[in-house]
Amino acid sequence: MQIIKIENLKSQVEGQDILKGIDLTINSGEIHVIMGPNGAGKSTLANVLMGHPAHEVTDGSVSFLGKDLLDMKVDERAKSGLFLSFQYPQEVPGVTVENFIRTAKKEVSGIMPMMTHFNKEIKGRLSELSMDEKYLDRYLNVGFSGGEKKKNEILQMAVLNPKLAILDETDSGLDIDAIRVVYETVQKLSSENNAILVITHYNKILNYIKPDFVHVLVDGKIVKSGDLSLAEEIERSGYEVFKAEKTSEAVRA
């Protein structure tokens, strides 16, 4: 089943072109990885899909589960089954992790989760992520280390059970053990009914998560798509060769 279809997606921030025509289709059961050098537009793609207000879509379309994603408000996108694991999760003083996740669960599922059931589920998820139950009473991301924040993102993903989860540089700021725990959990959450889009510039995560497709994003466009072997190619030769492809493409055009 098709989860998302992105066609010729272009965007600007403060008048500057960032995405320059993205085409990407993701079906259920698939894991995609987007790699690319800094500044290529990887995080922008994640933010545009989630609906960040600073990004203006100037062209293209995005169909999400048959609906026009770009027409939806941010919360409607989440309610439709889209999830973004933030590169920099926000701190919200006075709002506990438990209260936040329960409210979010209520909003995306449309019903207030039963307290006992919810408690059981969230505690199970915490232990999978090697997180202490004390996190539930802490204020959302306040005073969390980089690794704790990212684990908290994956905790939310696990509880909210999205159709498409976009992981924006979830590995950044994590030590190697945390990376393993996080991506093994993500791999476990992957199923025939959902899809995962991992954004990274870090090859090592491919030790823990097995993508079906790897895409290379350079200068606002996907310049090459392939399987795991593409990631190996990047590891050997870096992004320079892809930048050249992009340039020659531009020359031909």
Add this chain to the structure above:
Amino acid sequence: MANKTYIADVDRGIYDVVNPENHRFVADKGLTEDIIRDISKEKNEPEWMLEYRLKSLEIYKSKPIPTWGADLSDLDVENIVHYVRPNTDMKTSWDDVPSEIKETFERLGIPEAERKSLAGVGAQYDSEVVYHSMQEELIAQGVVYTDMDTAVKEYEDIVKKYFMTIITNRDHKFSALHGAVWSGGSFVYVPEGVHVGLPLQSYFRLNAKGAGQFEHTLIVVEKNASLHFIEGCSAPKYSVQNLHAGAVELFVKEGAKLRYSTIENWSRNMYNLNTKRSVVDKNGKIEWVSGSFGSRVSMLYPMSILRGEGATSEFTGITFAAKGQYLDTGTKVVHAAPNTSSIVNSKSISKDGGHAFYRGLLRVTPNAVNVKSTVNCESLMLDSDSKSDTLPIIEIGNDKVDIGHEAKIGRISDETIFYLMSRGIDEAEAKAMIVRGFVEPITKELPLEYAVELNNLITLELEGTIG
């Protein structure tokens, strides 16, 4: 992103219901010696009180309007009616209170709260207290809870000893005004060693248009006794000015503890120029909980004078300034004895052009060694029209002190709203969550029904276009 973040105005619904004015005695507008004599005669007061009033009037006339804080140049004291006697005497049963007044307090939830969670209630309507009642067992233990006018007559010795001693008619123009025209308010006396388990609550309602309310609250908590006192205030909205210049004097004796909670939701035509002070003896403790939501202008700085060794003070305050409001609030702490300690936690929210000003004083006298104090002020501005200022003044008379101070002023962040919305929470609720989270450390200190009310106040208008 260009759109501003709006938070809906406080829903004033029940507060704005106006009753027809039905009074027994209304003083003329403005202030003359004759008016003072009339008020005193109407109250059938002892001579010393009349003399105090007249002396205060003289001082009042000689003092200038203060110019260091709020702009009071629009305040026309000559047009304020200083005394409005409701057409009833004080009752001890709600059934005896005239129905329209009773209904007002019912709308405000006072009789219900009395049944559920309070040990005693006083209710003032315009210038006089119309209802007072307290649990029998507290009466048996010698606790006194009555209106000030009754106390002047029945507990004259105690009143004479304490009345206008920590706030005097020489302190400032409005304390002099208060000394001249004060009326109503609550008197509480808790004898040595008595712990009043449930709170006592007084509610002050100003119904009359263009009037002033000048209640005087005097509380004495004797050695090793304890009390929680709650004060609520409101008035319906009129287009003319109303003035509130009450005075609160609190005496916390050795080893005693007093928590004084105030929720003030005056209408937006009110000048709230209130003075509150406490003196705390050895090992005593004063806790102020202060919520300021209403009024056009407020100047309110509850003061703790820690005069006994080991005395402590805690101040927890929340100020919410909306359109057309200038709320100048804070607290003053004077450490006048060794080993005293204080904590100040103040938060303010300003929206829609409102201006919240934190003004605080922390003074440590030269003899007060080993003082500990922490002052924490945080302000949240919800849009770019709103203003917030912080002016904490610290004067330290010796170097054996441990003082911590932190002040933060911030805006509601669009990134945070985006983050919450990305989890399915709509924009209005996302903003409400952020604001509720901001005030959470304060709401948990408020009496429950007020905490619920505060959370309800934080409802939101959908104005932004995020998403």
